[in-house]
Amino acid sequence: LIKGTFKRLKDGGTIIISTPNYNGSWVLLEKLLDKFRLIPKLEGGQHLNKFNVSKLSEVFGKVGFQPMRYCFINNISFLLPHEKLSNLVTILESKIKVPFDNLIVYEFKKPNSKFN
Numbered sequence: 001l002i003k004g005t006f007k008r009l010k011d012g013g014t015i016i017i018s019t020p021n022y023n024g025s026w027v028l029l030e031k032l033l034d035k036f037r038l039i040p041k042l043e044g045g046q047h048l049n050k051f052n053v054s055k056l057s058e059v060f061g062k063v064g065f066q067p068m069r070y071c072f073i074n075n076i077s078f079l080l081p082h083e084k085l086s087n088l089v090t091i092l093e094s095k096i097k098v099p100f101d102n103l104i105v106y107e108f109k110k111p112n113s114k115f116n
Helices: 004-007 026-036 053-063 083-095
Strands: 014-020 067-072 103-109
Touching: 004 053, 014 053, 053 067, 053 103
Parallel strands: none
Antiparallel strands: 014 103, 067 103
16 A cells, blocks of 8 residues: 555655554553443554554655654544534644644655656
């Protein structure tokens, strides 16, 4: 999948990846949600690859992508079943710095071809 994306992407193009951070609070969040059965089972059932920043850099780098920048998104609003409540919590999350780092957003670039 990553190799195919690299081949199809134009030289100089970028790809943005969003994934749970398995070096952050995501692991705890998975366990809590599974314990209370608030959503379909997460642990062992949702994400086949358990990424963190260094593993993403390694995997995408092996294919040829250049790591550009990354940040963490610290939210739980996506878990709320009511749209208006989820939107309200999203606004609050954007204004309050919370000490979690449960999701990674990472930008990678396909280098320009050497044969242009």
